[in-house]
Amino acid sequence: MNFFRSEPMRLRSWAPKAASLTWRLYDFQLTTYAILLLLFGLAMAYSNSVGATHTTLSPGSPFVRYLMWAVIAMVVFLIATMFDYKWLRTFAWPIYFLNVGLLILTLRIGSSTGDAGTSARWIVIAGFQLQFSELAKILMIIVFAAFLTSRAGNIRSVWTVIGTIIILGPPWVLVMLQPDLGTSLVMVGTLAGMLFMSGASLRWLGTLVAAVIGAVPIVWENLHEYQRLRLLSLLNQSQDPRGSGYQLLQAKTAVNAGGPWGKGLTNGTVPLPVQTTDFVWGVLAEELGFFGSMVVLVLFVALIWRLLVCSWRSDDQFAVLLGCGLASLLLFQVVVNVGMVIGLMPITGIPLPFITYGGASLVSLMGGLGVLQSTNLRREPPAW
Amino acid sequence: MSVQIEHPSVSAKNVYRFGSFGLAVIVAVAALSVRMFDLQVMQGQQGYQISQGQAAETTSVPASRGLIYDTSAGKGGAVTHTALVKNIPNFIVEIIPHDLRVADKPVVVRRLASLLKMDPIVIDQELDGATGSLYDPIVIATNVDTNVARMVDENQDALPGVQVLSEPLRQYTNGPLFGTILGYTGRINSEPSAAQKAAGYSQGDFTGLAGLELEYESELRGIYGKETVALDSNGQPIQGLTTSVTPPIPGSSLTLSIDTHEQTLAQNALAWGMKQGAVKMGSIIVENPQNGEILAMVSLPGYDDNIFAQGISQAEYQKMLVDPTLPLVNKAVTEQYAPGSTYKLVTGTAGLQDGIITAASTINSQPYIQVGTEKFYEWNKTGWGPLNIIMGLAHSSDTFFYQLADRVGLVRLTYWAKQLGFGEPTGIDLPNEATGIVPDDQWKQIAKGEGQTMFKGEILQAGIGQGFDASSPLQLLNAYCAVINGGNLWTPHVVTSISDPSGSVTPVAPKLIRKLPVSPQNLQTMRLATRAVVTSRHTYNLVELPIQVAGKTGTAEFGTADRYGRLPYHEWFVGYTPGDAFNGNFYGTDSQLAVLVFTYGADTWGDISTEIVKYYLWTHYNLRGKPTTQSLAGHVNLWAFKRTNFFGTANNH
Known part of the structure; x- marks a missing residue:
């Protein structure tokens, strides 16, 4: 309770603003694009429900579960919009340790039916699979934004880069231990984007990239066999048509079968091994065709554009970096996931934002976007 | 490295870095779009071509x-x-060992066992005992309930390596x-x-x-x-x-001439009679004499073909194979037996058509006929004095037909038997048909050795359906049908039409084996003789049924004599009704219904086959409603089912 008394400035930002001002500050475009992408996700969930043996509207079908998570995500989005984002900066460290704690919990009691016999990726609570690594992606953006804001004065120092790597270390190792190569790559990609946008020294960033490439052989040694196979299958797709390469072949078959206009929702026929998750783009491309796929890609670009615009308008470095972090996250996931399905990227198990069925992913993402809307509402009103 | 909230939150927003980021977005998404365009629009909708050199299997x-x-x-x-047979899905649950990790195995086996209600140890045994490749599916359960199969199929995530297949199953x-x-x-x-x-x-x-x-x-x-x-x-x-x-x-698809209702009546009648007479094997055939269509055909004991469709165990199958009552065999078609007195049709027809006798001429029936030192007895050991062919058949006089067979001679007797279809398969559309035996000198040389010819005693036996004579129930019925319909020997058949999947129906036309070279008058005489069998009360109260029935009984000794020299015997009856069963007569050839019943080893006082035919006709024509114990007493000779202790008195008539 002391926080409220000691920070009267904070309390002021809770004070009601003129409705017209809120109206002007709120970014309706961002919300619209997000909801449109949600609807595409819902459509794919519907398609997967029809394809599967479920009854479409029965409890437990992908469609109904997606719908439920979408509602939860919208509620989280609204709450995050109303909530003053500046508190996140205040509580950045508790958030960081909460994040690490949840990842440790996942490792301790988590379960998985994935392809590795010993993996532990999610926790089942009240019948729901909660994948905390999805939440970690968003929480790490908050932590990095807070840290990089605090480094504003000496942002070009090498310690800025080293500091973020030290912060990234524990959660990154915990995610790799699950083992979840995809999420760990997303974390690195997001951090890289945020460092770049924060104005960190390109010299040191370049050095870091060189160091990472130098570390590849060492990392390779420590990769799980299936992770190696996934990377290898990108290089030689015909080697294991039944394993990762098989998935790729099937995904390309599906994309190809879609043609310009697609077969229509629920009419996809090419069987995809994990079509509700990582390879959902294959189903989307087959059923909605080239033009449908382009609509979705353009929506992603529009959303990233709005994130950058919000960032650019903000006068708070923390808010700027939050927007850039989310933009980096979205860009990285979209490019890697879609690129994977069409054979441009290795198979890494990175979900496609909004479209991939996954409760934690959806809720975290919408929460992140809500935080960004919160920054919109709480910036100084524009001069116009 | 601590987060400092009081730090001023004004920092340069680098326009170049924002621009670069925007450019990266454009370039990356453009790359994806180009690739998508290439895959979906340029390569078209042909479907992804399988890369070169990839193996394929047909x-x-x-x-x-x-x-x-x-x-x-x-x-x-x-x-x-x-529909007598349908195709239904048979769900099979299989495990592909390659897709089931060792670490997951105990959990998966436990889950699967509880779903299939099996003992987990059985699944473990199946998995551990398999010797094939890791990719060869191991069948865990067949005939899985649809709901269970669906549940297994829907829980693929929790059951790695488990798959559900569906294959068609015949359901009869x-x-x-x-x-x-x-x-x-x-x-x-x-x-x-x-x-x-x-x-x-x-x-x-x-x-x-x-x-x-x-x-x-x-x-x-x-x-x-x-x-x-x-x-x-x-x-x-x-x-x-x-x-x-x-x-x-x-x-x-096939359409049969058999009517499920008639088949049920026939089976009920046969099962009833066999139970009453404690008979172990029997068969009943109902045929339309006009075209050879089989209206019902039952062979008891039989089997339920569903036990084969659902997979019979080797032990069960072996048991059926060695069962002396031949449950796997259609005994109406595949087995051949001595036809006994029913065969007197052949001898009578031969005598009439060869001019040995006329309808009016008589032969003296006697207590016995002496051949060398051997005596061939009349079945009642006394005879009836002079009899014409009609009364000879009516009394089923053995000595009448011994003398007639002797006068016809072996060559002509064989000729007429073969004309009536004995000694060759009828050509019915059922497998494993019996040929039957019409014994002549040539046959005996092949069967019994070089230089063997038929003795006179054997010729006499051949004239009354004993000795070497053998016929399948179907051959016998078909021969009667030829006489009944005025001389057309049809090929009996059960399939009347074949419908191909396009919906066009090909009827199976009745096939004529031959037109009998017998005058209509002589055939009519034989029909009237069979009617006399009934009216003379040789078949007891069959004549009291309110329908017109004609027929011929048969009792045929077989097998080995007991220590008193007595032989077990089969019982036969062939019966038929005129086109108008209530008011018709047997001068015409319009009969639509002929029934044959054969009971194996029926050592009873009366001819239980006659009683079974009676029971069948009763239910077929629905004469007094359903048979009850009270109504049975009035119409069926229940005493006929009493098993006799002294053989040799009731045989050969």
Whole structure:
């Protein structure tokens, strides 16, 4: 309770603003694009429900579960919009340790039916699979934004880069231990984007990239066999048509079968091994065709554009970096996931934002976007 | 490194970095779009071509097997068809060992066991005992309930390596009633023969093994399709990567002349009589004399063909194979027995047509006929004095027909037997038909050795359906049908039409074996003689039925004599009604219904086959409603079913 008394400035930002001002500050475009992408996700969930043996509207079908998570995500989005984002900066460290704690919990009691016999990726609570690594992606953006804001004065120092790597270390190792190569790559990609946008020294960033490439052989040694196979299958797709390469072949078959206009929702026929998750783009491309796929890609670009615009308008470095972090996250996931399905990227198990069925992913993402809307509402009103 | 909230939050927003980021977005998404355009628009909708050098395998796609229908007379003359066999899905739960990790195995086995309600140890044994490749599916359960199969199929995530297959299964709607007629199918378990390969069979295919399923295999099977599937590096088919498909053509369906209702009546009658007389084997055939259509055919004991469809155990099958009552055999068609007195039809027809006797001339029936030192007795040991052919057959006088056979001679007797269809298969569309035996000198030389000819005593025996004579129940009935219909020996058949999948129906036309070279008058005499069998009360109270019935009894000794020199005997009866069963007569040839009953080893006082025919006609014509104990007493000689202790008094009549 002391926080409220000691920070009267904070309390002021809770004070009601003129409705017209809120109206002007709120970014309706961002919300619209997000909801449109949600609807595409819902459509794919519907398609997967029809394809599967479920009854479409029965409890437990992908469609109904997606719908439920979408509602939860919208509620989280609204709450995050109303909530003053500046508190996140205040509580950045508790958030960081909460994040690490949840990842440790996942490792301790988590379960998985994935392809590795010993993996532990999610926790089942009240019948729901909660994948905390999805939440970690968003929480790490908050932590990095807070840290990089605090480094504003000496942002070009090498310690800025080293500091973020030290912060990234524990959660990154915990995610790799699950083992979840995809999420760990997303974390690195997001951090890289945020460092770049924060104005960190390109010299040191370049050095870091060189160091990472130098570390590849060492990392390779420590990769799980299936992770190696996934990377290898990108290089030689015909080697294991039944394993990762098989998935790729099937995904390309599906994309190809879609043609310009697609077969229509629920009419996809090419069987995809994990079509509700990582390879959902294959189903989307087959059923909605080239033009449908382009609509979705353009929506992603529009959303990233709005994130950058919000960032650019903000006068708070923390808010700027939050927007850039989310933009980096979205860009990285979209490019890697879609690129994977069409054979441009290795198979890494990175979900496609909004479209991939996954409760934690959806809720975290919408929460992140809500935080960004919160920054919109709480910036100084524009001069116009 | 601490987070400082009081730090001023004004920092340069680098326009170049924002621009670069925007450019990165554009470039990345443009790259994705170009690739998508290339895959979806440039390469078109052809479907992804399988990369060069990838192995492919051509597998056959089973065709849906044809069905079999009966023909029933519905209300108001409408004809209805009911399916006697259907195809239903058989769900099979399999495990592919390669896809089931060792670490997951205990959990998966436990889950699967609880779903299938099996003992987990059984699944473990199946898995651990398999010797094939890791990719070879191991069958865990067959005939899995639809709901359970669906549940297993829907829980693929929790059951890695488990898959559910569906294969067609034959379901016989009236299994025990049509067992030996319809037969059953089974898998080709070994490498198929050259002929089978040429016909497109491969190992594991289903093929007809008995009954109509065997006889009409080529029609029912249809034409299997072909599917070429790409193979992965392990030689396993990749699902969904199908390059070419030749769709299968479903099999044709059969429509039978058999009526389920008639079949039920016939089976009820036979089962009733066999139970009353404690007989172990028997058969009943109902035929339309006008065209050879079989209206009912039952062989007891039989089997339920569903036990084969659902997979019979080896032990169970062995038990049925060695069962002395031959449950696997259609005894109406496949087995041959001494026809006994029913065969007097042949001797009588021969005598009349060869001019040895006329309808009016008489032969003296005696207590016995002496051949050398051997005496051939009349069945009642006294005889009836002079008898014409009508009364000779009516009393079933053995000495009458001994003398007649002697006068006809072996050559002509054989000739007339063969004219009536004895000694050759009738050509019915059921497998494994018996040939029968019409003994002559040539036959005896082959059967009994060089230089053997028929003795005179054996010729006399041949004249009354004893000795070497042997006939299947079907041959005997068919011979009577030829006399009944005025001289046309038809090929009996059970299939009346074949419907191909396009819906066009090919009727099976009745096939005439031959027109008997017998004058209509002589055939009429034989018909009147069979009527006299009934009116003379040789068949006891059969004449009291309110319908017109004619027929001939038969009692035939067989096997080995007991220590008193007494032989066990079969009992036969062939009966038929005129076209108008209530008011018709036997001068005409319009009969639509002929029934034969054969009971094996029926050592009873009366001829129980006659009683079974009576029971059948009663229910067929619905004479007094359903038979009850009270009504039975008035119409059926229940005493006829009493087993006799002294053989030799009731035989050969």
